[in-house]
Amino acid sequence: xxxxxxxxxxxxxxxxxxxxxxxxxxxxxxxxxxxxxxxxxxxxxxxxxxxxxxxxxxxxxxxxxxxxxxxxxxxxxxxxxxxxxxxxxxxxxxxxxxxxxxxxxxxxxxxxxxxxxxxxxxxxxxxxxxxxxxxxxxxxxxxxxxxxxxxxxxxxxxxxxxxxxxxxxxxxxxxxxxxxxxxxxxxxxxxxxxxxxxxxxxxxxxxxxxxxxxxxxxxxxxxxxxxxxxxxxxxxxxxxxxxxxxxxxxxxxxxxxxxxxxxxxxxxxxxxxxxxxxxxxxxxxxxxxxxxxxxxxxxxxxxxxxxxxxxxxxxxxxxxxxxxxxxxxxxxxxxxxxxxxxxxxxxxxxxxxxxxxxxxxxxxxxxxxxxxxxxxxxxxxxxxxxxxxxxxxxxxxxxxxxxxxxxxxxxxxxxxxxxxxxxxxxxxxxxxxxxxxxxxxxxxxxxxxxxxxxxxxxxxxxxxxxxxxxxxxxxxxxxxxxxxxxxxxxxxxxxxxxxxxxxxxxxxxxxxxxxxxxxxxxxxxxxxxxxxxxxxxxxxxxxxxxxxxxxxxxxxxxxxxxxxxxxxxxxxxxxxxxxxxxxxxxxxxxxxxxxxxxxxxxxxxxxxxxxxxxxxxxxxxxxxxxxxxxxxxxxxxxxxxxxxxxxxxxxxxxxxxxxxxxxxxxxxxxxxxxxxxxxxxxxxxxxxxxxxxxxxxxxxxxxxxxxxxxxxxxxxxxxxxxxxxxxxxxxxxxxxxxxxxxxxxxxxxxxxxxxxxxxxxxxxxxxxxxxxxxxxxxxxxxxxxxxxxxxxxxxxxxxxxxxxxxxxxxxxxxxxxxxxxxxxxxxxxxxxxxxx
Amino acid sequence: xxxxxxxxxxxxxxxxxxxxxxxxxxxxxxxxxxxxxxxxxxxxxxxxxxxxxxxxxxxxxxxxxxxxxx
Numbered sequence: 001x002x003x004x005x006x007x008x009x010x011x012x013x014x015x016x017x018x019x020x021x022x023x024x025x026x027x028x029x030x031x032x033x034x035x036x037x038x039x040x041x042x043x044x045x046x047x048x049x050x051x052x053x054x055x056x057x058x059x060x061x062x063x064x065x066x067x068x069x070x071x072x073x074x075x076x077x078x079x080x081x082x083x084x085x086x087x088x089x090x091x092x093x094x095x096x097x098x099x100x101x102x103x104x105x106x107x108x109x110x111x112x113x114x115x116x117x118x119x120x121x122x123x124x125x126x127x128x129x130x131x132x133x134x135x136x137x138x139x140x141x142x143x144x145x146x147x148x149x150x151x152x153x154x155x156x157x158x159x160x161x162x163x164x165x166x167x168x169x170x171x172x173x174x175x176x177x178x179x180x181x182x183x184x185x186x187x188x189x190x191x192x193x194x195x196x197x198x199x200x201x202x203x204x205x206x207x208x209x210x211x212x213x214x215x216x217x218x219x220x221x222x223x224x225x226x227x228x229x230x231x232x233x234x235x236x237x238x239x240x241x242x243x244x245x246x247x248x249x250x251x252x253x254x255x256x257x258x259x260x261x262x263x264x265x266x267x268x269x270x271x272x273x274x275x276x277x278x279x280x281x282x283x284x285x286x287x288x289x290x291x292x293x294x295x296x297x298x299x300x301x302x303x304x305x306x307x308x309x310x311x312x313x314x315x316x317x318x319x320x321x322x323x324x325x326x327x328x329x330x331x332x333x334x335x336x337x338x339x340x341x342x343x344x345x346x347x348x349x350x351x352x353x354x355x356x357x358x359x360x361x362x363x364x365x366x367x368x369x370x371x372x373x374x375x376x377x378x379x380x381x382x383x384x385x386x387x388x389x390x391x392x393x394x395x396x397x398x399x400x401x402x403x404x405x406x407x408x409x410x411x412x413x414x415x416x417x418x419x420x421x422x423x424x425x426x427x428x429x430x431x432x433x434x435x436x437x438x439x440x441x442x443x444x445x446x447x448x449x450x451x452x453x454x455x456x457x458x459x460x461x462x463x464x465x466x467x468x469x470x471x472x473x474x475x476x477x478x479x480x481x482x483x484x485x486x487x488x489x490x491x492x493x494x495x496x497x498x499x500x501x502x503x504x505x506x507x508x509x510x511x512x513x514x515x516x517x518x519x520x521x522x523x524x525x526x527x528x529x530x531x532x533x534x535x536x537x538x539x540x541x542x543x544x545x546x547x548x549x550x551x552x553x554x555x556x557x558x559x560x561x562x563x564x565x566x567x568x569x570x571x572x573x574x575x576x577x578x579x580x581x582x583x584x585x586x587x588x589x590x591x592x593x594x595x596x597x598x599x600x601x602x603x604x605x606x607x608x609x610x611x612x613x614x615x616x617x618x619x620x621x622x623x624x625x626x627x628x629x630x631x632x633x634x635x636x637x638x639x640x641x642x643x644x645x646x647x648x649x650x651x652x653x654x655x656x657x658x659x660x661x662x663x664x665x666x667x668x669x670x671x672x673x674x675x676x677x678x679x680x681x682x683x684x685x686x687x688x689x690x691x692x693x694x695x696x697x698x699x700x701x702x703x704x705x706x707x708x709x710x711x712x713x714x715x716x717x718x719x720x721x722x723x724x725x726x727x728x729x730x731x732x733x734x735x736x737x738x739x740x741x742x743x744x745x746x747x748x749x750x751x752x753x754x755x756x757x758x759x760x761x762x763x764x765x766x767x768x769x770x771x772x773x774x775x776x777x778x779x780x781x782x783x784x785x786x787x788x789x790x791x792x793x794x795x796x797x798x799x800x801x802x803x804x805x806x807x808x809x810x811x812x813x814x815x816x817x818x819x820x821x822x823x824x825x826x827x828x829x830x831x832x833x834x835x836x
Numbered sequence: 837x838x839x840x841x842x843x844x845x846x847x848x849x850x851x852x853x854x855x856x857x858x859x860x861x862x863x864x865x866x867x868x869x870x871x872x873x874x875x876x877x878x879x880x881x882x883x884x885x886x887x888x889x890x891x892x893x894x895x896x897x898x899x900x901x902x903x904x905x906x
Contacts, residue, residue, distance in 0.1 A: 039870040440870065444877040452885070505882060509889055525893070526900055540901035546838055547893045550886065559900040569892045576888055622895025 035591075040418060042434045044373040046408035046821070051368040051384070052398040053357070057391035058366050062350045062824075064383040069825025070376040072409060074369045076358040085355040093131060094348040100134045101341055104333050107141060113330050127347055130340060137333060144326045149259075151322060155315045156254040157290075160221055160264075162308045164292045167247050167266040168219045169301050216277055217270045220284060220291035223255075224248060224263040230287050234269060237279050242271040256290070346826060353824055365395075369402070371409055371821065408433045411821035417494045418443065424495070428806045429816025436591040438810055445581060445809070446801055447498035452577065453746035453797040454499070456754055457507025458514040459789055463500035467493055499798075509551040510747070514785070515754035517554035524548060526555040566751075570744040572615045578740025578808070579604070579612045582733075585812030592813055595676070599668035600729060600812070606662040608737050610655075617647045634659060670726040674718045681713045728811075736808040742800050750793050757784050839890060843883065850879035 049071070053061050065071055077085055108114075222230050231244050245268045252261035269280055284291055295301060357366040372380060377399075384397040410431050414422050418439070424446065425431070425439040454460070470477070470493045477490050489496070511517040525548045526541040541555060548554070552569075556562045582604060590597040614627055625645040633640060634655045642651055761784065765777020810816070822828075857871040 036869060037866045038873065039866045041870070440873060441877060444874055444881060448878070448881045506885065509885055536902045537904055538901070540899040542899060543896060547890060549838055549842065549890075551889055553893060553900075555900045558903060560903045561898050561901045565896075565898055565900075569889065572892070573885070573888045577884065580884065616891060619891040619894060622897065624897060 038440070040412060040414070040422075040440050041437055043410040043412055043431060043437070043818075044375065046371050046373050046411065046433070048402040048404050048406070048408070049370060049372050049377075049380070050400045050402050051370075052360075052400075053366045053368060053384075054388075054393045054395045054397070055364060055366060057387050057393040057397065058354060058357070059350060060391045061384060061387040061397060062353050063346075064387045065380065066346070066350065066353075066824050066826045068376070068379055068383055069823050069827055071370040071372045071380065072821055072823045073353055073356050074371070075356040076367065076369060077356060082355075086359055087351045087354050090351045091348060091355070093127070094344055094351065097131055097134055097344045098348070100138045101337070101344060103138065104141070104330075104337065107145075108330050108334055108337070111327065111330050113327070113334050127343075130343060134340070137329070141326070141329060144322065144329065148319065148322050148326065151315060151319045152254075152259065153256050155312065155319060156256040156259075158308055158312050158315065160253055160256070160290055161292045162305065162312065163249060163253065164219050164221060164266055164294065165301060165305050165308065167249070168268055168294050169305075171245060171247075171268055172296060172301075173298075215270055215272050217268055217294070218277070218280055218284065218291060219266070219268050219294040220289050221249075221253070221264040222246075222267055222284075222287060222289045224265055226287050227265045227267070230267075230283070230289070233283055234280060237283060238271065238276050242269055242276065242280070244269050257288070342830075345829065349824070349826070349829055370824075372823075373411055373821075407818065409821035410434075410818040412437065412439070420492045420495045421446065423491070424802065424805070425810075426820070428810065429814070430818045430820045432815045432818040435815055435818075436588045436813065438585075438588065438805070438814055441584065441588075442805060443498075445584075446805055447495065447502045449577070449581075449743065449801040449804055450499045450797050451502035451506040452573075452743050453800060454503045454750060454793065455506040455510040455747050456512045456514065456750065456789075457504045458512070459754070459785070459793075460500050460503030460507050462786075462790055463496065463503060463794065467497045467500055471497065499794075510751070511552045511554055511557075512751055512754065515557075515751060515758045517552070517557040519554045521550040522548065524553050524555040526553060567744070567748065570747055571741060572619075574740045574743040575608070575737060576612050576615060577743065578737055579608045581740075581804075581809050582736060582812060583609070585809045589813030592815075596669065596673060599665040603662050603665040603669070603730065604733050606658040606665070608733065610658055614647060621647065623647055666726065666730060669729065670722055673722050674715060677718055678713065678715055732811065736811075739808055740804065742804070746793075746797055746800055750789070750797075753793070754785075754789060757781055757789070839887070839894070842890070843887065846879060846883040846886070850876065850883075853879065 051061075082088060082091075227246060227248075231246065234242060234244060246265045247267075248265045249263070252263050254260070255262045255264075271277060271280060281291075295304070354366070357368045359366055381399055384399060388396045410433055412418075412422055412431075421443045422437075422439045425437070425442055431437050451460075470490060474493075482490060507513065508520070523545065525543050525545045527544045528536050529539070529542050537560075540559075540561065552566070556565060583601070586597050586600050586604065589600070611627070611631060614625075614630060617623075618625055618627065625647050630642070630645050630647075638656050638659055639652070758781075761777055761781045765774050765781075768774070854872050854875045857875055858868060861871065862868065
């Protein structure tokens with residue numbers, strides 16, 4: 001074993017070591033076979049890049065990189081607080097501008113002005129100009145609002161005063177009329193002009209009685225809800241020595257202080273004495289009553305009324321002019337609002353990113369680090385060049401690739417079709433960097449398993465039509481903001497499209513069109529035993545022709561033995577499909593880690609693959625063997641004779657061999673992996689010490705954040721992990737296979753529901769021979785089908801197909817502990833903005 | 837015989853579909869491989885389902901027993 005220094009000096013040896021290291025990395029990534037690369041099967045190759053950007057072109061560079069949207073920047077200033085960062089003040093400015101924009105938005109919605117979604121695209125505006133403009137607009141708007149409020153306050157006060165004048169005037173006028181009437185009754189020769197308030201019975205003194213008795217009054221408005229309480233308290237406080245008259249106003253008046261419309265009553269309180277006056281005044285203030293002065297003199301009253309009316313109309317004109325001015329202002333804002341919003345948002349995000357870059361000591365350049373896919377290198381370099389040119393800086397940006405051991409983020413290049421399927425997989429867990437992606441197969445198997453549970457070509461056609469409609473309106477819907485449920489349906493439109501197409505296929509196989517079978521592919525294989533069909537209800541039909549060529553024979557529907565037959569068929573089908581999918585899962589694990597798939601294959605296929613074989617053999621030969629019996633006694637007494645349960649020759653030997661192989665497979669799953677990993681770790685460490693030395697000058701930062709998870713290797717931990725994995729697999733083999741029986745369960749539920757709706761609603765309504773009942777029946781049938789079968793069953797089958805994929809399929813091979821690639825991109829920011 | 841014949845039909849349909857996929861959307865070797873995988877998976881799934889239902893009816897152990905017509 002050559003020493004370290006010897007190997008370092010020998011260049012050829014070094015080359016060999018490097019090559020071996022690279023081969024090992026490649027093997028670890030691609031598992032065993034070197035299959036040609038397939039889109040979407042593994043996540044994109046990523047590398048860590050380092051950009052050294054001169055300060056004058058920093059802003060523009062980040063802006064162009066945001067347009068491309070293919071770099072995920074790393075936060076190099078993570079230890080600093082938000083206030084310590086370089087561009088904190090800029091972000092604060094952007095925050096201020098956002099606040100102003102939000103204020104404008106509020107004002108516009110209050111005034112009922114809608115902002116145009118597509119604003120006039122003016123030339124690029126600079127942040128400072130925009131800031132100044134927003135500032136002055138805000139000041140103007142605040143001023144206009146304040147003026148408006150003041151004017152409104154004055155207006156409502158005057159309105160109230162006018163009402164008081166009118167109504168109280170009526171009080172006094174009525175009083176005068178009745179007083180003069182009474183006067184005429186009692187003493188007809190008294191002059192008509194000496195009037196007293198009618199409320200006084202004491203009419204001995206003729207002239208101004210109020211002056212003699214010093215009767216005062218208070219007029220005002222009190223809110224209707226408080227009117228009774230007001231009256232009661234005044235009565236109590238003054239010991240009943242006052243008189244209160246109230247009249248309710250029919251319309252609500254705008255209260256000057258609160259600005260709301262309130263139902264009010266006009267009241268007049270008559271009292272004598274100063275003490276009572278002060279009490280009444282205090283009580284009115286407590287009740288927030290608006291008091292207004294009032295003169296008894298009739299002439300002055302009319303004069304006041306005309307004066308007030310004049311002032312009211314003036315005020316109204318002023319207020320309207322003010323509102324109009326505000327309206328034009330807001331409209332002007334509304335036109336440009338969207339564009340301003342976007343600019344501010346964009347700038348804010350650019351400064352956020354700039355804050356993440358670490359600033360060099362000389363303050364002349366910024367250093368950025370980030371993940372980016374390898375294929376985007378050219379694009380990024382072009383953008384950097386463009387930014388350097390546009391900002392007329394003298395130095396270009398430096399672009400370097402760093403070597404690191406950290407786990408890169410996972411990035412799948414999906415189009416709008418595969419995006420939703422990948423989202424289904426990601427919802428469970430984002431794939432680890434470059435592990436086999438189940439999304440590839442999910443595109444087909446997910447809609448297929450859904451269809452196995454949904455199987456009705458009538459319902460499938462309905463779903464297809466609905467989805468085609470949504471897809472045809474794709475462009476329109478993608479611009480709009482949809483409700484939550486519609487958003488989910490729209491996002492998954494291609495999934496639902498495939499689901500409906502497969503449903504039509506499985507519907508044809510199950511031969512169900514809204515639960516009605518049709519003989520579309522030829523005649524049914526069954527017929528009566530004799531011409532009279534006498535024993536068709538006891539012994540049944542008999543198979544006279546070849547098997548019905550495509551799907552379930554239409555003769556089965558409605559018979560007594562339909563359920564036993566279909567149940568047996570569907571249960572066995574579920575097992576067969578389940579074993580097939582689980583095998584696919586195990587084979588995918590081959591692409592992730594070589595050795596563990598062989599014992600797993602042996603175990604699963606030795607038991608459940610054998611069961612599948614027995615099912616097919618029983619169908620093919622038509623024997624009456626009891627499969628339960630065979631499987632159970634294979635374990636309980638494997639050496640016993642099979643007797644009538646024999647399906648093929650040497651079955652006993654085959655079963656014994658399979659049992660033995662399965663038993664061997666269990667320790668094979670458990671033991672080798674920990675030891676092999678241990679040996680690998682040892683050899684890797686020996687090579688790594690060499691790699692350390694010559695990578696030193698390559699990476700500046702790579703060393704500092706080297707992951708330590710492959711430095712430590714706890715053997716006991718790995719062993720326990722493998723033990724758990726083995727037990728999970730062995731027990732899971734039984735439970736997962738049984739779990740696939742939900743394919744049978746749901747398809748049974750679907751066909752039974754559909755049959756019930758058809759027979760008990762539609763046929764029942766048909767039987768009455770009445771048009772109205774028929775129409776009602778059809779409507780009920782349509783609603784029941786749409787609500788229960790098309791919506792609820794779809795969701796239910798979707799959910800169960802999802803579960804089968806996430807648990808039974810993916811736990812055979814999927815690790816799913818990666819993290820998603822989130823690049824800095826303006827397009828993504830806009831989407832987030834709209835959804836928030 | 838019907839079984840083998842129809843299986844052959846499925847194989848032919850599968851080949852035709854993959855050729856169509858290759859002609860319509862030819863976007864480079866890795867994308868082509870993806871399309872091929874999807875088409876083959878779909879064909880295999882559809883064939884399996886048909887084959888299971890067909891095999892189950894080839895040698896039936898129970899026959900349809902009509903229910904009493906009311």
